Amino acid sequence: MGPVIICVAITGSLPRKRDNPAVPITVAEQIESTHEAFEVGASIAHCHVRNDDGTPTSDPARFAALKEGIERHCPGMIVQLSTGGRSGAGRERGGMIGLRPDMCSLSVGSNNFPARVYENPPDLVDWLAAEMAAHGVLPEVECFDLSHLWQAAAMHRDGRLPRVPYCQFVLGVRNALPADPHAFEAMLAAKRHLLGEAPWCAAGIGRHQLEVNEWAIGAGGHART
Amino acid sequence: MGPVIICVAITGSLPRKRDNPAVPITVAEQIESTHEAFEVGASIAHCHVRNDDGTPTSDPARFAALKEGIERHCPGMIVQLSTGGRSGAGRERGGMIGLRPDMCSLSVGSNNFPARVYENPPDLVDWLAAEMAAHGVLPEVECFDLSHLWQAAAMHRDGRLPRVPYCQFVLGVRNALPADPHAFEAMLAAKRHLLGEAPWCAAGIGRHQLEVNEWAIGAGGHART
Numbered sequence: 001m002g003p004v005i006i007c008v009a010i011t012g013s014l015p016r017k018r019d020n021p022a023v024p025i026t027v028a029e030q031i032e033s034t035h036e037a038f039e040v041g042a043s044i045a046h047c048h049v050r051n052d053d054g055t056p057t058s059d060p061a062r063f064a065a066l067k068e069g070i071e072r073h074c075p076g077m078i079v080q081l082s083t084g085g086r087s088g089a090g091r092e093r094g095g096m097i098g099l100r101p102d103m104c105s106l107s108v109g110s111n112n113f114p115a116r117v118y119e120n121p122p123d124l125v126d127w128l129a130a131e132m133a134a135h136g137v138l139p140e141v142e143c144f145d146l147s148h149l150w151q152a153a154a155m156h157r158d159g160r161l162p163r164v165p166y167c168q169f170v171l172g173v174r175n176a177l178p179a180d181p182h183a184f185e186a187m188l189a190a191k192r193h194l195l196g197e198a199p200w201c202a203a204g205i206g207r208h209q210l211e212v213n214e215w216a217i218g219a220g221g222h223a224r225t
Numbered sequence: 226m227g228p229v230i231i232c233v234a235i236t237g238s239l240p241r242k243r244d245n246p247a248v249p250i251t252v253a254e255q256i257e258s259t260h261e262a263f264e265v266g267a268s269i270a271h272c273h274v275r276n277d278d279g280t281p282t283s284d285p286a287r288f289a290a291l292k293e294g295i296e297r298h299c300p301g302m303i304v305q306l307s308t309g310g311r312s313g314a315g316r317e318r319g320g321m322i323g324l325r326p327d328m329c330s331l332s333v334g335s336n337n338f339p340a341r342v343y344e345n346p347p348d349l350v351d352w353l354a355a356e357m358a359a360h361g362v363l364p365e366v367e368c369f370d371l372s373h374l375w376q377a378a379a380m381h382r383d384g385r386l387p388r389v390p391y392c393q394f395v396l397g398v399r400n401a402l403p404a405d406p407h408a409f410e411a412m413l414a415a416k417r418h419l420l421g422e423a424p425w426c427a428a429g430i431g432r433h434q435l436e437v438n439e440w441a442i443g444a445g446g447h448a449r450t
């Protein structure tokens with residue numbers, strides 16, 4: 001077993017200071033928190049940015065400041081910027097791809113979230129993938145369901161994803177795929193069938209985090225906090 | 226192996242006379258076509274209705290006429306009315322549940338279709354399930370992805386689906402789960418894990434129809450045209 005890649009999601013798009021005073025919100029707080037994680041071994045920083053009031057945004061200027069700070073404080077750390085739908089709508093979700101970070105997250109299908117539909121229409125998916133390809137950005141494909149793995153593989157086969165995508169299994173979101181060992185095994189079998197030994201990771205949401213990290217590391221995958 | 230249940234989808238929501246002159250559009254045409262399928266062994270009729278111009282609708286009056294005609298011409302045939310999202314929006318999708326057909330289709334999650342998001346928001350799913358429960362209608366859960374099986378099982382466990390749901394695996398819709406034997410096996414393993422030996426069926430879209438029917442019948446499931 002090679003070294004485990006730890007990807008830290010320092011902030012995410014949802015928690016506020018009122019939920020947890022320790023959550024880093026400003027760019028300065030995020031950089032310091034990422035630096036601490038880097039010093040104890042994290043090698044990928046999965047980044048969201050916030051407005052001054054704590055609400056999520058896709059603002060490229062804020063992403064640029066965060067990326068620049070992480071690159072300065074954490075030399076060699078891989079910067080991954082989120083194009084997730086909680087932070088913007090339509091093409092504004094991909095406004096930061098032109099910053100040419102190492103990686104961006106990419107959703108390739110739609111699914112339910114706890115109280116709404118997580119909408120990733122096919123034309124937006126294709127546009128985000130094309131932007132990443134044009135700027136040399138490696139996608140981390142967020143797989144909330146089994147078909148998302150097939151979609152990632154199909155997009156690689158037909159050239160929409162020129163490099164083998166790094167897939168993340170996202171388990172434990174209510175109304176999407178649960179943090180269940182059978183669901184994990186189904187995802188892993190499909191990933192191996194479709195993408196062979198390409199590196200991959202898995203994330204468990206909330207209380208499922210450590211459990212899913214253990215399953216992934218035990219199966220040769222990597223960890224996402 | 227017990228007898229195979231054949232469910233015929235006579236009309237669907239999309240094809241028009243200009244695509245195939247044989248497709249039954251009017252209620253009278255649908256009743257005659259269902260009668261022919263019934264006489265050669267089909268036991269469930271999966272029904273969509275159309276406006277006079279051929280566009281899909283959820284109009285309860287048209288569903289009532291079709292249901293009444295099938296019950297008269299095909300005694301004992303199980304009538305299943307579609308609550309699918311191609312024929313209406315929001316709660317208008319469930320306006321026919323009060324007709325108390327034997328079954329209605331029910332989507333429990335969201336996914337991508339060839340050119341758009343198939344939106345089944347959690348509150349609408351719960352409302353449709355509650356209407357079916359209140360009217361004694363058995364849902365056929367349309368499973369376009371793996372998480373939909375988990376969602377069906379969770380809804381049965383917590384009482385939103387009082388009866389064990391009849392699940393259909395829908396394979397071969399572009400941008401959703403493909404008609405691939407590995408995807409089929411993953412769905413089947415999850416179904417057995419979650420719902421045991423409850424009856425189930427599988428449908429392959431378009432050119433995948435016969436292939437997927439063969440896989441399903443070979444594995445003890447039922448067939449949907």
Ligand SMILES: [Zn+2]
Pocket residue numbers: 009012013046048082084105
């Ligand atoms: Zn994220």
Ligand SMILES: [Zn+2]
Pocket residue numbers: 031032035073
């Ligand atoms: Zn520092």
Ligand SMILES: [Zn+2]
Pocket residue numbers: 234237238271273307309330
């Ligand atoms: Zn249908």
Ligand SMILES: [Zn+2]
Pocket residue numbers: 256257260298
């Ligand atoms: Zn007749």
